Structures are given as C-alpha cells and as structure tokens.
Amino acid sequence: MFPLGSVLFPAMPLQLRVFEPRYVEMLSSLLAGTVREFGVVLIERGSEVGGGDMRFGVGTVARIVSVDVAEDSIHVLASGTTRFEVVRWLQDEPFPRAEVLELPAVEFDESTPSKLAEAEALVRGTLARASEFVELPWAADVNLSPDLGERIWQVAGIAPLSPMDQYALLRSTSADELLSRLVDDTRGAEIVLTAGWGPEGDDGGE
Structure with a gap:
C-alpha cells in the first residue's frame, strides 16, 4: 500500500518518486514478482513521509507501467485500475500492507x-x-x-x-x-x- 496526499482514480496515470527505504523495499518486492500492482489510498491525517499517518478506507489499485532508477530515487509510472475497500490494516513493517476487498465498477444506465x-x-x-x-x-x-x-x-x-x-x-x-x-x-x-x-x-x- 502507498498512502498519498492525493487521490488516484481508475484509468488515471500516477507518477511517483520513491526514495523512502520502506517503499524502495516494497517496490523491489513487487518487481521481483509477477503481479506488479499496489494500492493507493488518501492520507486522512499526517504526512506522506515518515509514517504514522491515518488513512481513508477506499483506494485504487495502481499497476506499474515503467520504472526508472536514478542515483538517489526511483521514478515510477503507474496507472489506476480497480477500486478497493480496506478490510483490515496490517503492520506497517516492512512497508504498509492491508487486506482489501475489490469494489464493483460503477453502474451505468442509458442516460x-x-x-x-x-x-x-x-x-x-x-x-x-x-x-x-x-x-x-x-x-x-x-x-x-x-x-x-x-x-x-x-x-x-x-x-x-x-x-x-x-x-x-x-x-x-x-x-x-x-x-x-x-x-x-x-x-x-x-x-x-x-x-x-x-x-x-x-x-x-x-
């Protein structure tokens, strides 16, 4: 999970500059696997850096599109996919994690x-x-x-x-x-x- 001070919508791009050790570790774990996705939630109270923040319970899955490794950080381009609701937050070590439930797509009608x-x-x-x-x-x-x-x-x-x-x-x-x-x-x-x-x-x- 990646708590941010902004909202990610489905089908919208997300650019991140990753430098905190916990998120570098999260990214390394994702890139080593086959499912290169993480959740994005809005911070309710607190800061993006340092931890200890409070988070809202609905977010969006971000699928990694590209990764560029720089000298002091990692630049990530991702795209929002589906929405989810947090069922339960897990321990933040080594990085923020949660159990989530995928939310259904919004319902359309003829109008x-x-x-x-x-x-x-x-x-x-x-x-x-x-x-x-x-x-x-x-x-x-x-x-x-x-x-x-x-x-x-x-x-x-x-x-x-x-x-x-x-x-x-x-x-x-x-x-x-x-x-x-x-x-x-x-x-x-x-x-x-x-x-x-x-x-x-x-x-x-x-």
Whole structure:
C-alpha cells in the first residue's frame, strides 16, 4: 500500500518518486514478482513521509507501467485500475500492507453517455477559464479514452477539485451519483478558482 496526499482514480496515470527505504523495499518486492500492482489510498491525517499517518478506507489499485532508477530515487509510472475497500490494516513493517476487498465498477444506465458529455464539457470549460488565474495540472484539451468506463473516471481525474472532493467521487456507486457530484463540485471550484484563489480557499502559495 502507498498512502498519498492525493487521490488516484481508475484509468488515471500516477507518477511517483520513491526514495523512502520502506517503499524502495516494497517496490523491489513487487518487481521481483509477477503481479506488479499496489494500492493507493488518501492520507486522512499526517504526512506522506515518515509514517504514522491515518488513512481513508477506499483506494485504487495502481499497476506499474515503467520504472526508472536514478542515483538517489526511483521514478515510477503507474496507472489506476480497480477500486478497493480496506478490510483490515496490517503492520506497517516492512512497508504498509492491508487486506482489501475489490469494489464493483460503477453502474451505468442509458442516460450515462449524455450526462458524461455534459459533465466533461463543464470540466473542460472550467479548466480553460481557471487556467487564466492559476496553474493547473491538466489542460482543457487533454485527450481522454474513448471507453466509457475509463472516460468517466478520467473526467473526474482532470477536474480541478480538492483531495476530499475527489475522495467523495471515488466512493461513488453509480455513474449518476459520480457525475451529479462532479458537476456540483466543479461549479463550486470554478467560482473559487476564477476569483484567483486555490481550490481549497488559499492563494495557491506554500
């Protein structure tokens, strides 16, 4: 398990710079096996470095795509796959581990494609307008997957939302719930972002 200060959605990329000994050991263990996957969960309280953090209970499986070993760290590119719920945390030694239960895919209905199109238009428009005020990790014209099951999470992943808003989206059980919340949260975020403030109510500074 890799607790982070950000949310990983299915079908979204994840770039990591691994330097802590416990995660270097975890990565070495994964690369020595045939299943090169690990879980990503959002930190509820605490820091990514040093341990002792509290973690939320729903996360996403990350599949390793590539590994680049540098002099002082290891750079990992991974991709989100399925969601899971933590059943029980195990000891953190030698690295964080947990028993998990895979969560089912969100349920679609006949209205999902049109609702997704509306949500995507809103998210892209918000990115375009907000980029005039703040620097954002995703461009308004970023390419997304044509697959509906992947695209719905990618639209959520590029939306300029706080980790807590993203975590609420990750816990959705249906496409309707996911898209409705995404639309509401994005509208709220745009008001803040276009006023020249960061998504959590600050000025974007450290």
